[in-house]
Amino acid sequence: MSRTPTDVAGTAALAICESLLLALNDRNVLPESEIVGILQDAAAAHANDPGVDGKAELHAAVAALINSILAGGNSVRRR
16 A cells, blocks of 8 residues: 655655755765665664554555655665
């Protein structure tokens, strides 16, 4: 299932986080490998969530979205 954030707050948060990751990389604060690692950790946290909060579908969608960001290279300027 492919879902993207449809609420304003979620979309704004995603845009801000992506911009921050790009800025950290552009300023050589974090290397690309660290940024990719951050995104992978975030995706894994949601992918491995047992869904005890009743939101297993949401966690799976979040993991899928983060993985699509990784695949597209949106948060890292690939050099």
